[in-house]
Amino acid sequence: MAAVSEVSVNEWHLIETLGKSPTVVSVGGNVKNWATTKRLSPSADVRIDPIIEQVRSSGTKIVLPALDSARDKRSYRIECLPVVGPTGKVHAVQLWIGDPDVTPTPPRIVSGFSWLLERFVIAQTLEAALMSGVKPEDHVPERTPAEYYAKAIKFDDSEAMLAAGLNPVDDQTFDADMSVLHADGRVMRWHMWARGCVEEGERGLRLLWHDVTDTTPPRRPTLAELGMQESVKDSGIYTAVFCTQTAVLALWLPEPAPWVKWRDIPGANQVIHADDRHLLSSAQDKFNLGSTDPVHVVARLRTENDDWRPSTLRISPYPGPLTERLAIVQISPLTES
Missing domain, CATH: 3.30.450.20 (PAS domain)
Structure with a gap:
């Protein structure tokens, strides 16, 4: 039939x-x-x-x-x-x-992008950058996951996206919505669809963004979420998720440390000084042996001037399904005694 x-x-x-x-x-x-x-x-x-x-x-x-x-x-x-x-x-x-006599309306606002696991970057087309109001001359073909998550003012599925991107299953589907701040100040609602990809050179996720603001109102942060952001600023302690084996910054929870340069850096793992990156994998080795005690270390983090500032890191096991690959890292500036 x-x-x-x-x-x-x-x-x-x-x-x-x-x-x-x-x-x-x-x-x-x-x-x-x-x-x-x-x-x-x-x-x-x-x-x-x-x-x-x-x-x-x-x-x-x-x-x-x-x-x-x-x-x-x-x-x-x-x-x-x-x-x-x-x-x-x-x-x-x-x-x-x-109908043949009806002129099509302009195509919808859509773009394709890719999560490339081998280098732990998100590759994007010019169209993807333009969606949030980035000028063509400011387009950057690759971003770190943390930079991409930072586009959002409301995104509840960051952990699920991390899980899908770090452990891609061929053709496995994932979708979610995100509220994004446009360069002109308005809030947009985007919907994302993804499928796992295991092809050579593209291992990770193939993804699609679609601006649906005209049909579905964007969601906004709750008062509790906004309050948490302010309390983080007051405490001076900033929390991030790192991939421990590669020292790649995955995302901030919720606010980035203001003295750390993490956007527009040469490589996704270059937030932490090359000689200090092993501190994350060493902590992960302890967690994999069953320890749940936080590991306290001092590491040099990149600053806006591309200098390296010693900072205190409190590394704890990640409490989710990716605990063998991720860690929660609380960061504060090292104070001289």
């Missing part, structure tokens, strides 16, 4: 192509639950899947001004546009199915 069409005529459909089988994840900015593409055909004799696959494989758009349906005795305008990720793979296609 043929699938019943669920296509929305004269509307943009977002179809993720992050893994083996494309699925519909948004229609007109309304998020869908990884829905099948089989119901996109407006008529039994108008096949949409081959068009999606052609755009996915070629990376070029297809425009069919009037595709005839003998069954319906009418025509459909089809436009299919690729959303290319930073490695050149097509992460999604935007599909318009409409």
Whole structure:
């Protein structure tokens, strides 16, 4: 029995192509639950899947001004546009199915990006940077996870994203929403979809961002969350999550230490001085043997002037499923006695 069409005529459909089988994840900015593409055909004799696959494989758009349906005795305008990720793979296609005499509205705001586990960086396209108001001349092709998380004023799934990125399972899906502050001061709501990737050179996650602010109000930090940020500033102790084997800063909880340079650094693991990075892995070795006692050390952290400032680190086991790879690190400036 043929699938019943669920296509929305004269509307943009977002179809993720992050893994083996494309699925519909948004229609007109309304998020869908990884829905099948089989119901996109407006008529039994108008096949949409081959068009999606052609755009996915070629990376070029297809425009069919009037595709005839003998069954319906009418025509459909089809436009299919690729959303290319930073490695050149097509992460999604935007599909318009409409009446021939209706001019399509501008495509939705979408971008592709990748979590590359080998170097522990997030690679992004220019389109991804533009979504938050970054000027083209200020675009940076790669960011650390901490820099990317810092875009958000509300993101409750950072741990789940870390877990998915650090232990990628081929084609495994993950999605979440994030509230992001635009450069012009407005708060946006983005939805993210991801699939695990184990291909050589792309091991990690392939991801997709979609601005859905016009259909779904952004969520904002709670008063408790805002209060926690202020108490952190008052205490002078700042908490971060580090990958212990690579010394990569994963994210701040919730505020970054103001004297530490962690944006726009040469490498994702260069927050801590090269001669001090072993302190994290040494602490992890103790935790892996069963110790839960915090490890107190002094390490040099990069400053805004690219100098190195001695700081006190209190390293504790990470209390989640990635406890063998992550640690909670409380950071405070070393005071001279």
